[in-house]
Amino acid sequence: MFFKRILILSDYPDLIKYQQVDPAVIRQLYTLLFLFDHFTQHSDTVIQWNDRSNMGYQHLWREDSILRHFADRFLVSSDWDEISFSEDDLIVCHFDHDLLLAQYLDRRYKGQFQTDHIYTLADPSYNAAKSHFKSVQVLFRPGGLWEVTETIRKGILSSFKEELNSSYTPCGRECLERAFDALLTNISAVNKEKKGNSYTRILILDDYKRSFFIGDSTIWVRFFKRILRHCGPYEEVVINCHHPTIGPRLQSLYPGVFGEQVKITCQPLAQLPLSSFDLILVEGDAFLKFLVYLTKDGSTAPLCASIYTVFTLLEEPSVDRYHLDFMENGKRPFTLSGKNNVDKEIYVSEEEMEMADRWLEERGIEAGDFLVMLQNSSTEEKKVILLEELITLVSKLLERDRVKVLLLEEEQSFIRQCLTPVQNSRVIFAGRRGLRKDMCLIASQYTQLVIGPCTGIFHLANGVITYQVNNGLRDIDDIPFLLVYTGKQAHDEGYLPKNWWNHSWVHCVHLIAKGGQQVLVPLEESPDDAATFLAIAGEVRSISAEMLWSYLSAVATL
Structure with a gap:
């Protein structure tokens, strides 16, 4: 079967989990590019990897590795509104995007867009949510469009995977922040200038990229109750989780749990009035996405708000070169209520x-x-x-x-x-x-x-x-x-x-x-x-x- 155009939708911030690039996902993306390129090498198929962050991936590989510039010829950077999806014969999206993409295409094409040629990356996390589209893996299984035979698996694919494993260079928070030094320096300066100011309107950004379990979500509630106690008296708080399934679950499970002044929303960054908040707290895994959004027009000017990071399930402390950890640098003192286990309370009417x-x-x-x-x-x-x-x-x-x-x-x-x-x-x-x-x-x-x-x-x-x-x-x-x-x-x-x-x-x-x-x-x-x-x-x-x-x-x- 001939494909004129193949499109992969995955942004660099999608790779972040526990403040670092998830090696399993980047290896999957590179393997996918390799297989698409191999199976279409004798045709005029155009393969594009659309990454809206436009960050590049060279730094993830050793300087002498063939992978250093392997993805360069496939990478493009366009907003989804600029992409003619109807021209693509095969589309593969990151698993965090599959439901968002389905909703987007339904709105844009008024329910007339056929989706049987859309696939999703395999989510390697434990207890991964069921994907909206078929897994891209089915394309390469027996009976699939491009079966990966034993000869391919033990030959060229094995060699490619060896290179993936030996050349990969882990990239954590410190590595990722280098690209945003000017912006982060300015944010740090604003935080220092506003230190001691009251936080009246607060925005918390957490896209909940962890696996979702009910028990863990109660710990999430307790964590943000503790964070809010350290914010001093406030008038309004928005906790925004831009995740198509987890955001609504948090809304339905925990209405009123944080009090009348706090609401849980599920909006994209573009629909949030960022400039109206005094304090913006960004969960560690959402921070890169936030920085990319702030610099999308080339600007390094910070918002007028104080901006800090918080870490809901941080297993190991990371280097904080810009003093952005809220609990270390931005918190306010508070008085205990005297109630037992107040953070564990779940409000019911x-x-x-x-x-x-x-x-x-x-x-x-x-x-x-x-x-x-x-x-x-x-x-x-x-x-x-x-x-x-x-x-x-x-x-x-x-x-x-x-x-x-x-x-x-x-x-x-x-x-x-x-x-x-x-x-x-x-x-x-x-x-x-x-x-x-x-x-x-x-x-x-x-x-x-x-x-x-x-x-x-x-x-x-x-x-x-x-x-x-x-x-x-x-x-x-x-x-x-x-x-x-x-x-x-x-x-x-x-x-x-x-x-x-x-x-x-x-x-x-x-x-x-x-x-x-x-x-x-x-x-x-x-x-x-x-x-x-x-x-x-x-x-x-x-x-x-x-x-x-x-x-x-x-x-x-x-």
């Missing part, structure tokens, strides 16, 4: 709680019932107990006369078939109602006991209960018993239960090897380091209903 209570009442829940909720789903199947153990646990719970069980799951006929008619009359399936509705069910006045794996819904529920207790909406004696079970997390070698559940309303038990057998132990008996925990922890799938029942009986929750 009175109306939301009333709706949860009413939903339960409509399904037969009464004041005298002992309502038990069970969560048995997760993004990782190995984080939950086996289905047969869940059914056994449900049966044991229903042996108690007052108990009714609500499963935060879709209706499952298999579970119904394993229960008697009498038992089934006391079981409710909640279905897919949404996380805010589920966390309100857990925090309902009717709920007595909740059991489930170490997953996001418990972080949300803990936040709601913390909010209720701290604001006098609930007595400590009336909160439900939240029981999280956990064990070895194969996907996370750094996992440690204490990091997640210390100082919370959640009671955490985990499976460990002890005295020659596997037993459930409380959080107090958990090791303080991840390596020790990994060495003694058992698989969650080995946790039985009997183990959970024995623990519940010992703490007299029923």
Whole structure:
């Protein structure tokens, strides 16, 4: 098949993750260029890599490497509005752009643009979101447009990949900032001049380029609550997450969580009134994109605002040559509120709680019932107990006369078939109602006991209960018993239960090897380091209903 034009859409700032160029993505881009060039070498196909930042990639490779200027002949730099997409026979976009590109093309071509020739780069991150377009990898698989045969794989492609690996030069924050020295020097001067001024209107930019997990997002909330405490009294705050899926999720999960003066938006930089803010805080991974935007017309003049960086999940400190770290150079002192775990609070309205209570009442829940909720789903199947153990646990719970069980799951006929008619009359399936509705069910006045794996819904529920207790909406004696079970997390070698559940309303038990057998132990008996925990922890799938029942009986929750 002949292609007249092939277009790749990927900007340099798209490569940044944890303040450095992601080597897996740049290698994928170069490999893609190599394969396109190889398979079209005997045709007049035009291959273009459109990078709106116009930054160049030479510095990522050794000076003597053939890769130093490999991409130069493919690179172009145009705004999307200037590109005639209808002339391209094949389009490949960065995975951060695929939904944005789909929305853009739909608007621009009024729903008339065919997208079956558009592909997306493969996202190498753990638990990557499902892409809108097909993966570009399908082009090179057996049956694809250009099958990469064993001969190609072991020959020219192998040699090219060896060069990729041996010639790559890591590029972190210090390396990236060199191209913006004049602008950063000016920003630093403005920050110094305005030091001590009040921050009335604040803009926070975080495109959330990390993998999205509910539990991690509660840490994101806590982080920015702490940041805002250090901003002094303010009138308005905009937290902008220009991510087509994560931005709306943050909006739907956390309305009102930061207070009435703070709103979460999902706008591109061009639609934000940057000059109207006194303080702009930019998350580390979004900083390069921000600098590119400020210099797109060749200007190095800073905004009138103070501009600093913040780092939500910074694992190692980076060199801060321009003194832009907000927590080191721009923060204001604050007075503690006196409340416990105030950063963990997740606001819910009175109306939301009333709706949860009413939903339960409509399904037969009464004041005298002992309502038990069970969560048995997760993004990782190995984080939950086996289905047969869940059914056994449900049966044991229903042996108690007052108990009714609500499963935060879709209706499952298999579970119904394993229960008697009498038992089934006391079981409710909640279905897919949404996380805010589920966390309100857990925090309902009717709920007595909740059991489930170490997953996001418990972080949300803990936040709601913390909010209720701290604001006098609930007595400590009336909160439900939240029981999280956990064990070895194969996907996370750094996992440690204490990091997640210390100082919370959640009671955490985990499976460990002890005295020659596997037993459930409380959080107090958990090791303080991840390596020790990994060495003694058992698989969650080995946790039985009997183990959970024995623990519940010992703490007299029923």
